Amino acid sequence: MPLIPLSWLGEHVELPAGLTAEQLAADLVRVGLEEEEVHGAAVTGPLVVGRVLSLVKEPQKNGKVINWCQVDVGAHNTLDDDGQPTVPRGIVCGAHNFVEGDLVVAALPGTVLPGPFPIAARKTYGHVSDGMICSTSELGLGEGGDGIIVLDPAVHPDVEPGTDAVALLGLGDEVLEINVTPDRGYCFSMRGVAREYAHSTGAAFTDPGLATGELPAATADGFEVVVEDDAPVHGVPGCDRFVTRVVRGIDPTAPSPAWMQRRLTQAGMRPISLAVDVTNYVMLDLGQPLHAYDLSTLVAPVVVRRATAGERLVTLDGTDRVLDVEDLLITDSAGGRGARVLGLAGVMGGAETEVSGTTTDVLVEAAHFDQVSVARTARRHRLPSEAAKRFERGVDPRLADVAAQRVVDLLVEHGGGTADAAVSDLDVVAPRPALQMLLSEPERLGGVPYTRDQVVGTLEQIGCTVTEVDAAAGLLSVEVPSWRPDLVGAAELVEEVARLVGYDQIPSILPVAPAGRGLTRGQRARRSVARGLAESGLVEVLSYPFVGQSQLDELGLAADDERRTMLTLVNPMSAEKGQMRSSLLVTLLDTARRNVARGRTDLALFELGLVTLPVVGAPAAPALPVGQRPSDEELAAVAAAVPAQPRFVAGVLAGSIELSGWWGAGRAADWTDAVAAVRLVADRVGTHVDLVSTNDRAPWHPGRCAAVTLADGAVVGYAGELHPKVLEQLSLPARTVAFELDLDALVAAAPTEPRQAAPVSTFPLAKEDLALVVDAEVPAQDVFDAVRDGAGELLEDLRLFDVFTGDQLGEGKKSLAFSLRLRAQDRTLTAQDAVAVREAAVASAAARVGAELRA
Known part of the structure; x- marks a missing residue:
């Protein structure tokens, strides 16, 4: 979720004086950006800068070592005998990432930290701690870094002990967290949100994505970049724009300016180093992901290509990853053309060429990658990076050179570097075709009689170029801006008109319900079964259909049992439960076990749900194209590959079915209750069933299980007492009983003609x-x-x-x-x-x- 500091947003759009985050949220929600949360002003009271005058390490009996610190907090020091604030504060601190002389952030008694967590003087570890030395997480600035905050004197040269840290760290600034829908990726930037605020309020907007001067053109000696994408995903090349710039002679010890660190922190990112901070800052500002390489570690040319089988990469997070042949890679020519992998394109760079504390020459990358390629790679490797979040939603392909220049300017200004004249710009971005739309289309789809000025004016407001093709027919030709990849047809343009003119202008009209025939026969039967079981005392539950083979082991199913043939999920929610259930009883018994573990030992549960019954050797579903509509043959192949999914009904009864009390003795659930439930289900469906004793059906007890059969002998379920070993595995009460029926088979076997009521005799019995x-x-x-x-x-x-x-x-x-x-x-x-x-x-x-x- 993007975090929007109001002070940063105000650099790109005119904000009224006194604007609050709540009002900003109300303005943005009118154009479809929903408020998630308001952050800021979470710290109150005396939060100040302190200098550590002394520090004594004191081991404790529990093995922990604490620091007893004397901290100078300026005017907030303890008063001496003459009434002057000269006595430093004694503070206990458990962190160890600071030394004497460091500038730290101290919360003095009376401060309230996020939580809320009030600070007071208290005795701990044999001392009275007169405050607390704070970390970033304790101040609500994120989880970045280890230990407490140590202020860099080079970044804060004028800071003295006693300085207000709330203002220094920007803790008093309000930050609005918003929820962005997947089609509005341009709003993952201050540029995009500022534009939307201007649409909502009419405020003056200055686009920071436009070049403020003449951008340097590509030169012959620019760092060579080659794209060799021979296997594009869904027919779209993986990279159509790749800009590189070089900055030499950067001071590797130069810190990021305090204002940049503060803004990165407010936006939820941890300051790391100047080169990395600058690329992150420009990405948050403009929406263009960038990457900085240590130039001394690169060998030209850079090659953008797909991975080959067996290739590996250690990414910046330190993880060694096995690459997939669909992964789009950034490589260089160390060891041969495109031989060394530098990073996953649009997702994360590699550790081998990252900027380090000794880097002086930097290569800046600003590229445009295919949305689908990046999205699949990020999900395949479970790497939801900030860059991937933007690329998979669509990045402006015309922004790369502007963003690269911004990075160069900031590195030169704050790192003392020199911009190299060598520039490369591989640009094969295809022009987007103009869209055609009738002036009457917004009214047809939106139900509001929009005027011509409203339609054309709204489209021009979002950056479109509108040309009238046929005045008589009201046909418009619309060229959409490069930062709106989501606008691909007339329907999307209509949505923009409705959104900006106002959704509140669309009348609420309840559609007329078409005449129907009511519930189907199957729906009536299922509702009757559920109602009947509930009326007889069973409680309906709903369980997830995901299971694992270990659950079937607990039920004692044989290795060749047909229920072990299950559909395996490619991307399961849990590795332990990566298959679709073939028996409803598996998940229902898991639900029963969870209830018993929480003290509910008297149970009567039932569930109606689908089971998945794949056929061994059945053809797999084909992979469908993403960028176009599948053919009828492909859709038919997908439908043929979908396994059968009949609806079952199952129940579990454990403990006492009738409780004991002053009214008399209770009764424990037994096999007759399971049989009675089966009879009830069959009666509600209207199908005659017979029960035949059986000895070989897990998880039931041999000799205490009945197979439920139809008139033709087909088995549609089982009922009876569960096996004692199964109950032991599941920690369920002794003599627990259960039933499971194929409800669809029962419904199909039921007579279709209405049941005739028997005449009532007036003669005695x-x-x-x-x-x-x-x-x-x-x-x-x-x-x-x-x-x-x-x-x-x-x-x-x-x-x-x-x-x-x-x-x-x-x-x-x-x-x-x-x-x-x-x-x-x-x-x-x-x-x-x-x-x-x-x-x-x-x-x-x-x-x-x-x-x-x-x-």
């Missing part, structure tokens, strides 16, 4: 109970189906209400007790009718599952 003894391995569902089919059309409701095993039944036997509810639509049932139904049900069960009526 008849009741019959029967208990059947079967072999223990016979599924209760088979017995249930046999009784239902044998009872016939008079059966209105059938329920299994008891399962009993015991010595009375014999070894390997169990008793299933069923409740039958009978009713006829046309008569009152007799005792003989009830007996006939009972006998038919028993006969059916005996024939199909070998059941016997229990005596």
